[in-house]
Amino acid sequence: MARIGREERLGRLRLELAGGRSVRLEDLRGFSRAVIVSGDEEYLRDAIGDAERVREELVKRGVLVIPVPTTASADVPPPAAEDRKFRATPLRVNEWLEWVREQKSMAKVGDDKGVYVGLRMDGRVRSSGTGRVPFERFSVELPPVDSWGG
Template sequence: MFFYLAFIASGALGGLIAFTQLISALTNPLRAAELPDTLKGLGIDLAAVALFAFLYSREVKAENLQIARLTREETLANLKLRGDEKVVPVSALRGIARLVIVAGPASFILESFRLSQAYTDSLLERGVRVLPLATDGLMPESEMKEDDELTLQKRKKLWQLRPADTPEWSKWLDEQKDLANVSRDSPVYLSLRMDGRVRGSGVGYPPWNAFVAQLPPVKGIWSGLFDGMDGRV
């Protein structure tokens, strides 16, 4: 960005000089022959100023978007959730779990729960933990009917988290929907990387099968090597 400003200043100075030469060439018949070269030089200077001004403005816009995104993620990191009878901030899960927020009416959360059933083991192996956020204020009680106690415990572990302060969570979610031009009534999901940054989001049900295909396990030979590297932010 410093060099962009330097090039803008250089081009502006060159353009100013070329402009004075242009006036001289237009008003002095003895210098009329210099007019084509003067116009060419002025055009180059103006084009350089326009180009580097565009690049500079693009960098400023990208920087502002990055700051805004980091600010929103920091706000998310400070939101509280409840799990295992403890209340902790989302930031406490960094390096431990990949949080998936499922936000919508009770019926949407129940269907998301049902769709995740076939991927329970694989999601747990990848450190995924789900936080259901009922936007209609009716947190559903999932009907966990399994053939054995071990499977039941795995399902509970995957879906054990709850928002500790639902109004604050709802406020944050509404702000994200407004920024993304998504209707506040739309059910959405939001997935975080292992390092706590937002990995992806969308309208509708979470792509459980895609999570299994894309995320590395958190244990075994891959543990540590790919921590936090869960795709582009």
């Protein structure tokens, strides 16, 4: 029950798509596999760079990258128009950070560690961890969105 509650709270968090539309994360269920990456500026830039290397395959698989900076000074460039199906911007970042901090605390992960949480198409957590986000693995393992799969 606790896991379901955490996933429901995550689903209520708001984000802005590259086209300027504001949605709740749960509105993307069935359309996108969100991958939330949270850390300092260097961690976020590395994660976005890793995702860019396999961008085409990730887009085919419905992966949407949501970088959540842990410091106010983190300078993460906003998504460009061509990032519409690839990147989104978290709104009310403090609410996203509160959710991330709760997950880190439960997993006994230090505040200074960068983390990622990958969601399935139904909004449930598929994978999570610290360190490099395995975008290369996601680009191979996840089925394309036009075929059946989670």
